[in-house]
Amino acid sequence: MPASSRHHLVVVGGGFGGLQLVNDLKGAALDITLVDKRNHHLFQPLLYQVATTLLATSEIAWPIRRLYRDRPEVTTLLAEVEGVDVVAKAIRLTYGKTIRYDTLVVATGATHAYFGKDEWEAVAPGLKTLEDATTIRRRVLLAFERAEIETDPAVRQALLTFTIIGAGPTGVELAGIISELAKSTLPKEFRRIDTRTARVILVEAGPRVLSGFSEDLSAYAHRALEGRGVEVRTGQRVTSCTQAGVTIDDTFVACRTMVWAAGVQASPAARWLGIAADRAGRAIVEKNLSAPGHADVFVIGDTASVLREDGTPVPGIAPAAKQQGAFVAKVIRARLNGQSEPAGFRYRHQGSLATIGKRSAIIDFGRFKMKGALAWWVWGIAHIYLIGTRSRFAVAWSWLWSYLSGQHSARLITQKETMRDRCADEHGEQ
Known part of the structure; x- marks a missing residue:
């Protein structure tokens, strides 16, 4: 230096x-x-939308060097x-x-955090980075593609079963959009399978989904998920997670696509x-x-x-x-400046927001709560404001296109399939 x-x-x-x-x-x-x-700043609250094909990676991440190109006192190191x-x-x-x-x-x-089961990460990736998001997106899309050419009914059903572990905001949002993708976006595009038969399972060890919200909003989210065809299993734990599927308490579920959102x-x-x-x-x-x-x-x-x-x-x-x-x-x-320092840090809670899917969200501002379609619009406006001027138009346009057409704009499978992926999906290796 x-x-x-x-x-x-x-x-x-x-x-x-x-x-x-x-x-x-x-x-x-x-x-x-x-x-x-990494060389980019990531708007993590919308990362799940990259994983579920709603947004492209460039719409929620920006090179850090570009952000500070006009700040000569700032040096960026990768x-x-x-x-x-x-x-x-x-x-x-x-x-x-x-x-x-x-x-x-x-x-x-x-x-x-896999609570001592780090080997689960290979089959149930979490969602913290762009690499995680594109990996999950690839696995979700490939599941439908492989089901289209699969002739064994049992393997086909396993391919069309998606399990999300953990019912916090990320888990709920993933489950809701994957279900919408299967039941609303894809049905007309496949000929040999009915994507509407896909199972989306949301597993939560606690007594309810979105435990950080009030009980009434949590109950609304539970009903909204079930209304979208999501199987919500609260008070149950995943005890095993392999290439072939998950064991929920003592019940094995054949499943080829799993996502970790539990810790x-x-x-x-x-x-x-x-x-x-x-x-x-x-x-x-x-x-x-x-x-x-x-x-x-x-x-x-x-x-x-x-x-x-x-x-x-x-x-x-x-x-x-x-x-x-x-x-x-x-x-x-x-x-x-040689001045007295401010007093200790005080956190000002500005509210909690979570979306369940198109036209459905919950908002908790303390005394003021909101749910349903209006909450979904408020959720969208809040995120457009938070995301920064560089991507506001792009994100707003992607959301508007999805809202009006029912189509998702980022459905490219861009990562190379590995032999391990192919073998695991074709033979259900444990």
């Missing part, structure tokens, strides 16, 4: 929290290095962090490189910094979001365990990460 007398801020992670921080520090007297293992030396105030990157910092912000997010695990930030973590691996931070014992290191977003005033955890959603990024930016500005 070039020598400079200016304060050097290193931000690890180009998600919502990291980018909000960098954006809010525009004009500050410091140099910023933004490190991410690299993966391997560790942090808090004594030397340096981070270790891939390729044996090291970067020193004056202030460090870790915003590395979270990944899938997340934080990045190893707490281990890098040598600080305590909660059960999900999130770093336990101070009220100002700094790492305990390290005032010059902050942890934000899904990587951090942050409590609200009532003792409940701050949810791992985009608005929370953005608020934390904005707060830390204020702390850093105050330090640079």
